[in-house]
Amino acid sequence: MVITYQWITAILGVFIAGSILYLVRRDHLHGPYAIWWLLVAIITTVLGIWPQLIDKLGYSLGVAYPPVLLLVLAQGMMLIKMLTMDIERSRQERRLRHLAQHMAILESLIEDQKQTENNHRE
Secondary structure, eight states, X not given: OOOOHHHHHHHHHHHHHHHHHHHHXXXXXXXXXXXXXHHHHHHHHHHHHOTHHHHHHHHHHXXXXXXXXXXXXXXXXXXXXXXXXXXXXXXXXXXXXXXXXXXXXXXXXXXXXXXXXXXXXX
């Protein structure tokens, strides 16, 4: 029995989906990230089962060699994913800096309060 690339791709998509669901269930991957990766798994599975879809899409868009379209779309998706990761990391860094400033203010207030209490005791 010969296993074609279609089956390998479809099985890979199902494996990715199963892995994502496992990671979500174990709370290692959160909602928005899981949705992104489940979308990747679904696309991989669909294109594995029906690879002619990329050919039809490529020909309808006027791409001379349709398999290249898949590579270009995959690269575009990776760039979008990297951009969203950078945006999220920037948001987290901003939030962390804000929390650190608040903590420093609270620590200063606590020190002032302790100093005031010590002065009243003496």
